[in-house]
Amino acid sequence: MLYLVGLGLGDADDITVKGLRAVRGCARVYLEAYTSVLTVGKEALEEYYGKELILADRDLVEQGADEILKDADVTDVAFLVVGDPFGATTHSDLVLRAVHAGIPYRVIHNASIMTAVGCCGLQLYNFGETVSLVFWTESWKPESFYDKICKNKTAGLHTLCLLDIKVKEQSIENMMRGKKIYEPPRFMTVNQAADQLIQIIRRRREEGAELGVTEDTVCVGVARLGADDQAVRAATLAQLASCDLGGPLHSLLVTGRLHPLEAELLRTHAEPSAPLQLEQQ
Amino acid sequence: MLYLVGLGLGDADDITVKGLRAVRGCARVYLEAYTSVLTVGKEALEEYYGKELILADRDLVEQGADEILKDADVTDVAFLVVGDPFGATTHSDLVLRAVHAGIPYRVIHNASIMTAVGCCGLQLYNFGETVSLVFWTESWKPESFYDKICKNKTAGLHTLCLLDIKVKEQSIENMMRGKKIYEPPRFMTVNQAADQLIQIIRRRREEGAELGVTEDTVCVGVARLGADDQAVRAATLAQLASCDLGGPLHSLLVTGRLHPLEAELLRTHAEPSAPLQLEQQ
Numbered sequence: 141m142l143y144l145v146g147l148g149l150g151d152a153d154d155i156t157v158k159g160l161r162a163v164r165g166c167a168r169v170y171l172e173a174y175t176s177v178l179t180v181g182k183e184a185l186e187e188y189y190g191k192e193l194i195l196a197d198r199d200l201v202e203q204g205a206d207e208i209l210k211d212a213d214v215t216d217v218a219f220l221v222v223g224d225p226f227g228a229t230t231h232s233d234l235v236l237r238a239v240h241a242g243i244p245y246r247v248i249h250n251a252s253i254m255t256a257v258g259c260c261g262l263q264l265y266n267f268g269e270t271v272s273l274v275f276w277t278e279s280w281k282p283e284s285f286y287d288k289i290c291k292n293k294t295a296g297l298h299t300l301c302l303l304d305i306k307v308k309e310q311s312i313e314n315m316m317r318g319k320k321i322y323e324p325p326r327f328m329t330v331n332q333a334a335d336q337l338i339q340i341i342r343r344r345r346e347e348g349a350e351l352g353v354t355e356d357t358v359c360v361g362v363a364r365l366g367a368d369d370q371a372v373r374a375a376t377l378a379q380l381a382s383c384d385l386g387g388p389l390h391s392l393l394v395t396g397r398l399h400p401l402e403a404e405l406l407r408t409h410a411e412p413s414a415p416l417q418l419e420q421q
Numbered sequence: 422m423l424y425l426v427g428l429g430l431g432d433a434d435d436i437t438v439k440g441l442r443a444v445r446g447c448a449r450v451y452l453e454a455y456t457s458v459l460t461v462g463k464e465a466l467e468e469y470y471g472k473e474l475i476l477a478d479r480d481l482v483e484q485g486a487d488e489i490l491k492d493a494d495v496t497d498v499a500f501l502v503v504g505d506p507f508g509a510t511t512h513s514d515l516v517l518r519a520v521h522a523g524i525p526y527r528v529i530h531n532a533s534i535m536t537a538v539g540c541c542g543l544q545l546y547n548f549g550e551t552v553s554l555v556f557w558t559e560s561w562k563p564e565s566f567y568d569k570i571c572k573n574k575t576a577g578l579h580t581l582c583l584l585d586i587k588v589k590e591q592s593i594e595n596m597m598r599g600k601k602i603y604e605p606p607r608f609m610t611v612n613q614a615a616d617q618l619i620q621i622i623r624r625r626r627e628e629g630a631e632l633g634v635t636e637d638t639v640c641v642g643v644a645r646l647g648a649d650d651q652a653v654r655a656a657t658l659a660q661l662a663s664c665d666l667g668g669p670l671h672s673l674l675v676t677g678r679l680h681p682l683e684a685e686l687l688r689t690h691a692e693p694s695a696p697l698q699l700e701q702q
Contacts, residue, residue, distance in 0.1 A: 148437060149530060156531070157434040157441060224532060226539030232686050239689050249430060249537045249647050250437070251505060251530035254545055258507030259528045261516075264535055265551050269578060272546070297550060366530050405513050408520050 142238045143218040144225035146250025149366030150179050152188040159248040163189050166218040170196040174307045176222035179367045201230050205237045212243045224252035260360045260372050261405025268292030273333050274304045286340045289394050290352030296397035303328035303390050327388035330361030334381035360393040374409040423519045424499040425506035427531025430647030431460050433469040440529040444470050447499040451477040455588045457503035460648045478589050482511050486518045493524045505533035541641045541653050542686025549573030554614050555585045567621045570675050571633030577678035584609035584671050608669035611642030615662035641674040655690040
């Protein structure tokens with residue numbers, strides 16, 4: 141049996157009781173370590189589970205799936221994923237390989253950032269399509285996510301912006317030389333994301349474009365959701381561009397039309413020195 | 422401290438280790454019992470937690486919040502919610518009351534149907550706005566959800582349809598007589614939901630309206646997601662109208678544009694006797 145076990149958002153003990161039992165009963169346990177990160181490290185998890193973990197990077201999951209699935213028809217193998225197991229495309233691929241190899245699989249669900257963001261007060265029913273913000277490079281500065289956010293906003297819907305994670309990336313130079321030297325991991329912060337959005341807004345304003353979302357749009361920055369030191373900050377996009385919500389992972393929410401109850405809960409997440417001006421929304 | 426603890430989707434052991442510890446340490450534990458239901462009953466949970474549970478119906482949460490929050494500034498109180506605690510509006514209200522009373526609160530997240538549906542193979546990134554289907558009455562047959570589904574479909578996005586739950590409802594007769602007699606609980610099934618959608622499609626077709634979603638649209642019915650006996654069935658809307666996925670809770674997904682990997686995983690959830698015709702999508 142292949143168990144796909146969600147680890148939830150923050151700490152070692154965010155695993156479910158069912159998930160923990162599955163992990164402890166498995167012959168091999170893989171930890172997916174490139175589409176998200178836990179606030180705790182691999183060693184802390186190993187101690188908590190009483191099991192050795194095998195780190196599964198992108199190469200192993202995408203090219204070494206046979207290794208992960210080896211003997212899973214006669215023994216139990218666990219594949220641990222931060223959040224819920226079905227957030228990232230590559231895990232669908234692993235499931236398909238299991239199905240085609242005649243290996244039964246079971247999913248043990250857990251909290252995902254995609255619903256946990258509801259704790260800031262915005263209703264999950266009122267979200268439109270989720271978008272991803274990637275780190276811009278010198279030559280690649282995609283803007284399509286801004287249009288999706290504006291489309292949601294125009295329809296009165298909120299947007300969850302998932303922020304880029306770069307784990308085990310090679311520089312172009314090292315890649316071309318075939319050197320397996322990896323850059324340090326990078327996690328996009330709320331202020332970096334807000335800054336990128338504001339650059340798009342300014343550029344389009346100069347072009348005279350109509351702007352669905354501006355520097356004054358009320359947004360919410362969240363960091364380390366579910367952990368003891370989680371941060372939730374409601375403020376304008378401009379204010380979030382200069383905030384520091386601390387260590388990873390961060391996500392950004394852009395509000396659409398606010399229901400009075402949503403507005404009231406958002407206010408509790410504003411800095412006392414910068415109360416929200418929600419009338420302008 | 423007020424703990425809002427998500428119970429996840431299916432079984433008693435879907436609670437997180439962190440959540441279980443919080444529940445066991447609380448002076449009073451409320452079980453929210455009207456926006457969703459667990460596949461296990463109250464007694465099974467009480468035995469599992471080793472704690473007595475107080476059932477919190479709509480009246481208690483909406484009108485008796487002071488009772489729930491009593492002494493929560495000096496003792497610990499847990500409020501248990503199936504899924505993740507922030508799926509339903511009334512829990513935002515409880516949190517606001519706690520904030521205004523100066524009571525600290527903490528959310529312990531868990532799996533929600535809103536992300537767990539990803540296990541059928543449809544990517545969560547490709548979902549538009551979530552809709553709710555309510556039981557029609559003789560005099561009230563709302564259709565607005567159909568338009569939202571079509572809007573998502575036109576934009577290439579999938580739709581999650583949450584299906585109505587009627588718990589502790591009074592008949593109009595009993596309500597008018599002031600009799601606190603309640604109807605047996607009702608849970609909309611996938612085939613009932615599909616039937617309602619098909620009625621709308623037929624009515625609109627007679628009117629000559631353009632139809633974004635038809636009887637041939639590929640949909641997915643899910644039942645008891647996360648439980649041992651969960652059911653996931655990919656089929657056309659017409660086929661789902663005559664399927665029986667067993668006991669509650671059910672949800673319906675309407676597909677938008679399908680990525681090849683999504684299509685491939687969907688196929689594994691089709692009945693062998695009714696393979697999906699995805700080329701027509």
